[in-house]
Amino acid sequence: MRKTGTTITRRGFGAILAAGLMATSLAACGNSDTGSESGGDGDGQIVLGFSQVGAESGWRTANTNSIKESAEKAGIKLQFDDAQQKQENQIKAIRNFIQQKVDVIAFSPVVESGWDTVLKEAKDAKIPVILTDRAVDSADKSLYKTFIGSDFVKEGRLSGEWLVEQKKDATGPVNIVELQGTTGSAPANDRKKGFAEAIAANPNLKIVASQSGDFTRAGGKQVMEQFLKANPKIDVLFAHNDDMGLGALEAITAAGKVPGKDITIITIDAVKDGMQALADGKFNFIAECSPLLGDQLMDLVKKVKAGEEVPARVETQETTFTQEQAKAALPTRKY
Numbered sequence: 068m069r070k071t072g073t074t075i076t077r078r079g080f081g082a083i084l085a086a087g088l089m090a091t092s093l094a095a096c097g098n099s100d101t102g103s104e105s106g107g108d109g110d111g112q113i114v115l116g117f118s119q120v121g122a123e124s125g126w127r128t129a130n131t132n133s134i135k136e137s138a139e140k141a142g143i144k145l146q147f148d149d150a151q152q153k154q155e156n157q158i159k160a161i162r163n164f165i166q167q168k169v170d171v172i173a174f175s176p177v178v179e180s181g182w183d184t185v186l187k188e189a190k191d192a193k194i195p196v197i198l199t200d201r202a203v204d205s206a207d208k209s210l211y212k213t214f215i216g217s218d219f220v221k222e223g224r225l226s227g228e229w230l231v232e233q234k235k236d237a238t239g240p241v242n243i244v245e246l247q248g249t250t251g252s253a254p255a256n257d258r259k260k261g262f263a264e265a266i267a268a269n270p271n272l273k274i275v276a277s278q279s280g281d282f283t284r285a286g287g288k289q290v291m292e293q294f295l296k297a298n299p300k301i302d303v304l305f306a307h308n309d310d311m312g313l314g315a316l317e318a319i320t321a322a323g324k325v326p327g328k329d330i331t332i333i334t335i336d337a338v339k340d341g342m343q344a345l346a347d348g349k350f351n352f353i354a355e356c357s358p359l360l361g362d363q364l365m366d367l368v369k370k371v372k373a374g375e376e377v378p379a380r381v382e383t384q385e386t387t388f389t390q391e392q393a394k395a396a397l398p399t400r401k402y
């Protein structure tokens with residue numbers, strides 16, 4: 068259990084009670100941590116309210132760990148909320164943070180639209196907001212201070228460009244199925260767009276089916292089963308994240324096909340399990356999306372709290388992996 072903040076999940080009152088008891092017993096033990104709850108008067112410490120999307124993927128778990136670890140390192144008191152992939156939960160959490168008068172609010176918006184009202188409330192309360200990982204489509208850019216995260220369009224484009232190169236000698240149609248991320252989310256919208264733009268270079272490359280698997284393994288498996296039933300010839304799978312690709316592997320194997328051979332598989336993220344599948348020859352290409360945003364985020368939190376100017380956009384540095392590159396990178400991969 069981390070000591071930098073309070074974790075509020077929505078598993079019901081029992082979980083909250085248990086967590087409360089645990090926190091009390093930790094405090095009662097006179098635990099020697101120097102964390103925020105036991106390490107001093109707490110005065111002057113920056114309080115960050117963070118609303119996380121959920122725990123839908125390996126990427127998300129690594130991102131949550133990064134944020135908690137970095138907050139602890141930076142001496143920032145973290146109020147962490149898990150929204151279980153529901154926008155209404157995120158709005159509630161943000162309103163809660165406003166009521167608690169936290170110093171800074173950061174959140175990873177599950178979908179792009181529908182944030183103006185709550186962001187306006189934060190602005191009126193003079194609490195700066197940082198968008199983390201995913202963007203919002205608000206026209207009023209003054210509703211948040213900065214947006215730190217990846218270029219999702221580029222990830223889609225790099226995936227598509229790799230495929231165009233692989234299939235440059237194809238003489239007939241190449242049938243592609245696409246597993247989209249959460250409907251309405253920035254990474255789903257942008258990855259779809261970047262990929263479509265890139266594959267337009269070769270009219271043989273055709274998306275024959277495209278549906279959301281909600282960024283989860285279960286979703287990827289279920290939708291891939293439907294794709295396989297409905298489409299006798301599938302040459303390529305483009306999955307918007309590793310987890311859906313990993314779920315799809317089960318469906319592909321169960322259908323008697325060999326992943327990575329009968330069906331070329333492209334995914335995004337490059338978390339450990341994805342990289343393992345790539346090194347094992349089951350995936351063919353991954354565009355990386357780094358979840359390790361914690362340190363940069365804490366830096367931005369300190370700056371906006373101090374009233375310093377911050378860039379409107381902070382982009383994460385990323386790369387891509389082939390099977391050979393995955394084999395080389397795996398031993399030192401951190402997440």
Ligand code: GYE
Binds near residue numbers: 123307310
């Ligand atoms: O690619 C996916 C996760 O927003 C970049 O969300 C993130 C995406 C990531 O569920 O695995």
